[in-house]
Amino acid sequence: MSKRLLLARSMKTLGILRLMEMYKSRPGILILNHHRIGDSSSTRFDRKLFSATTDEFDVQLKYLKKHFDVVSGGELQDLVSRKTDLKRMYISITFDDGYLDNYTHALPVLLANQCTATFFLIPQYVGTGLIPWWDEIAYLLRNTRKNKISIQLPVPITIELDSDREVAIQKMLQHYKRPDNVRSDELMEELRRETECVLPVVERRFLDWKEAREMNAAGMSIGSHTQTHPILGQITPERQQWELEYSKQVIEENIGSKIYSLAYPVGTPGGFDITTEHLARSLGYSMCFSFYGGVNTPRNMNPANLLRGNTNSAPDLFRTETMFLTKLGRLPH
Ligand SMILES: [Zn+2]
Incomplete structure (x- = not known):
């Protein structure tokens, strides 16, 4: 408690x-x-x-x-x-x-x-x-088969995925929210490549x-x-x-x-x-x-x-x- x-x-x-x-x-x-x-x-x-x-x-x-x-x-x-x-x-x-x-x-x-x-x-x-960036980050990190990912933008970060994935999701969200993340579209591209995950088709x-x-x-x-x-x-x-x-x-x-x-x-x-x-x-x-x-x-x-x-x-x-x-x-x- x-x-x-x-x-x-x-x-x-x-x-x-x-x-x-x-x-x-x-x-x-x-x-x-x-x-x-x-x-x-x-x-x-x-x-x-x-x-x-x-x-x-x-x-x-x-x-x-x-x-x-x-x-x-x-x-x-x-x-x-x-x-x-x-x-x-x-x-x-x-x-x-x-x-x-x-x-x-x-x-x-x-x-x-x-x-x-x-x-x-x-x-x-x-x-x-549509799946906005925060939801996409959560999906990719929860569903990837990788046990860790390394991202270069805006500064290098490695996120371990072999323990609590919800903790990893919060860590990645905080990384995205950095004030120096001025190339956020490229960061998301990098994350998609790194996680090797495909987003599902969803209803409204x-x-x-x-x-x-x-x-x-x-x-x-x-x-x-x-x-x-x-x-x-x-x-x-x-x-x-x-x-x-x-x-x-x-x-x-x-x-x-x-x-x-x-x-x-x-x-x-x-x-x-x-x-x-x-x-x-x-x-x-x-x-x-x-x-x-x-x-x-x-x-x-x-x-x-x-x-x-x-x-x-x-x-x-x-x-x-x-x-x-x-x-x-x-x-x-
Ligand atoms: Zn909002």
Whole structure:
């Protein structure tokens, strides 16, 4: 059992969690991010993207609704722009990438709990069965017959594959995300050659425009996650501008209304930079989201870098982490 899970169980047993739940929250906005909802073991691709099963997601929403105001994308915009005073802790729910399970699994649970969320779509993937780089890396490393691979770009790395393949997948994903990986297409070519693996033909994996419009009509917000999901910090300002501008245009044409929010792909500090932030603001994005944790408070609120964090699927850990973040502004150590 992990140290955090042990702490969560102890806190629950001792009743500390219940005391924290009664204690007043600080003013702020906790923005939670998901990628996929469902059973992680059923995928041949990146399993780490699954943050909850439908049952776990349902438990999370019920818990959040009981203790906080869960706000819509429009309400979040009012809070961020200070049209509404930040008097207490608000919760906002977001989804990156636009996988089909966002429509088939997450949407019904959101609607049943009268919650809304913002979904960040990648127009290039909408309605397709494409396999993006993170899923391809996971597939190639899990299925290769090799017991180790050596990659030269952007710097040499050897990854052992004879023990835990999931660990190897995470190592390769971190390697891909390096800020100096400026020839990412060539790196993927190298990886395909090295693993000697062929990708399977798959059915549609991403929600389509009709489903996105239906979600939007049901109160969900739609935002951009760029046109092709590059790591923006790895590409030129010109290409960054195209990714941000073109995706906004395509989504607006297909959804039929203006969009104003952007989630930076990967969203870690090296995944975007100050150029990205300026570009995004100048192109009309009034809310831009990173993804490396934290709580947005009246003191640190930055519309060009709204902090978001992962959620934990284990219910006790989810409760504990949510309470630490909303009452103390940090996660337990
Ligand atoms: Zn993404």
